Amino acid sequence: MGMKHYPAEFKADAVALYRSRPGATTKSVAGDLGVNTETLRNWIRAADSRRPGAHSAPPATSQAV
Numbered sequence: 001m002g003m004k005h006y007p008a009e010f011k012a013d014a015v016a017l018y019r020s021r022p023g024a025t026t027k028s029v030a031g032d033l034g035v036n037t038e039t040l041r042n043w044i045r046a047a048d049s050r051r052p053g054a055h056s057a058p059p060a061t062s063q064a065v
Contacts, residue, residue, distance in 0.1 A: 006035070014040055015047045 018029045018040065030040040 006039075011043045012047070015043050018044060 014029070014033055014035065017033070018024060018026065021029065026040050026044070027037045030037040033040070
């Protein structure tokens, strides 16, 4: 079975749905949408990496000597 391609809007909506349900699991949301759990997890990770400040290093502090 080949990989299924989903439109970017569907992916964004799926991530938004997951984030709008406090306490929801990726498994439950993925099941509601009819997608694989790992697929949804990957979309969430990708969206997190695009968020401002994601994976940024903490600001360097200078100390006067």
